[in-house]
Amino acid sequence: MVNEEWAPPGIDTTKPSVARVYDFMVGGKDNYAIDRMVAQRALEIIPDAQEAGRACRAFLRRAVRYLAADVGIRQFLDLGSGLPTDTNVHQVAQTVHPGARVVYVDNDPMVLVHGRALLASNDTTAVIEADIREPRQILDHEVVRDQLDFTRPIGLLMLSILHHLHDDEDPGAIAATLRDALPSGSYLAIIHFWDPADEQPEIAAKVVEAERVFNETLGTGRWRRRAEIQAYFGDFELVEPGLVPLAEWRPDAEEKAEQTDSYYTMIGGVARKP
Numbered sequence: 001m002v003n004e005e006w007a008p009p010g011i012d013t014t015k016p017s018v019a020r021v022y023d024f025m026v027g028g029k030d031n032y033a034i035d036r037m038v039a040q041r042a043l044e045i046i047p048d049a050q051e052a053g054r055a056c057r058a059f060l061r062r063a064v065r066y067l068a069a070d071v072g073i074r075q076f077l078d079l080g081s082g083l084p085t086d087t088n089v090h091q092v093a094q095t096v097h098p099g100a101r102v103v104y105v106d107n108d109p110m111v112l113v114h115g116r117a118l119l120a121s122n123d124t125t126a127v128i129e130a131d132i133r134e135p136r137q138i139l140d141h142e143v144v145r146d147q148l149d150f151t152r153p154i155g156l157l158m159l160s161i162l163h164h165l166h167d168d169e170d171p172g173a174i175a176a177t178l179r180d181a182l183p184s185g186s187y188l189a190i191i192h193f194w195d196p197a198d199e200q201p202e203i204a205a206k207v208v209e210a211e212r213v214f215n216e217t218l219g220t221g222r223w224r225r226r227a228e229i230q231a232y233f234g235d236f237e238l239v240e241p242g243l244v245p246l247a248e249w250r251p252d253a254e255e256k257a258e259q260t261d262s263y264y265t266m267i268g269g270v271a272r273k274p
């Protein structure tokens with residue numbers, strides 16, 4: 001297929017990327033025909049999947065605002081940060097604490113190209129290219145060590161990234177390494193693809209199909225059960241209302257989400273390190 005869309009040097013537009021498919025789902029413009037084809041296949045199974053994308057970004061904004069404003073967190077490590085979009089972590093955090101520090105981490109080179117352009121003017125925010133499957137490299141990275149003070153509470157964000165790890169890549173061990181590096185009083189926020197087989201069996205059939213399509217096209221995508229997802233928090237204590245469909249996590253007063261199919265395909269929570 002001839003691809004006539006412009007791409008930055010080094011970006012392969014013949015293969016779909018998680019970051020770009022997600023960008024399409026949340027209404028962004030940094031995606032290519034191949035990404036939109038993958039998104040289209042997902043939409044055939046879960047027609048309101050773009051609603052799930054919007055719910056993810058809304059959860060991110062509420063969770064970061066909660067951490068910055070209610071808890072007083074002033075430094076964030078955002079793993080699998082994705083392409084910059086309308087409201088990013090540093091914008092939410094710095095509305096509360098103008099000097100809040102944020103390190104964005106992603107393994108997609110396109111995120112680096114766009115992230116650096118967005119963040120060039122902000123010296124308390126950085127973006128690095130690294131892979132969550134090598135958590136020690138992230139923790140020891142000089143930019144991470146430079147920007148973040150590991151003696152003070154940190155907000156660790158793993159929003160829609162752990163479900164892009166296969167079971168044999170041991171996401172549980174990766175999450176544990178990252179949790180262990182944080183000081184007491186730190187917080188972990190997770191969004192994860194959810195297989196609601198125990199609670200919504202009719203939706204579970206769709207997520208099995210979505211998982212098949214994601215793996216055929218993107219090579220990743222695991223919809224896990226609640227207990228598996230909860231285990232990624234280890235001994236951290238979930239704050240109210242716990243691990244819930246995204247729209248139920250501390251919704252703003254004016255937010256009213258319809259309980260359509262995508263409502264039950266992702267859950268999220270925030271927990272504190274004792």
Ligand SMILES: C[S@@+](CC[C@H](N)C(=O)[O-])C[C@H]1O[C@@H](n2cnc3c(N)ncnc32)[C@H](O)[C@@H]1O
Pocket residue numbers: 018019022056057060079080081082083105106107108111130131132133158159160161164191
């Ligand atoms: C679905 S997007 C989520 C973006 C953002 N966290 C959000 O919730 O809006 C997942 C991001 O994780 C990144 N990612 C996937 N696997 C990764 C890995 N092994 N290491 C680092 N980043 C990864 C992708 O490139 C993509 O940008």
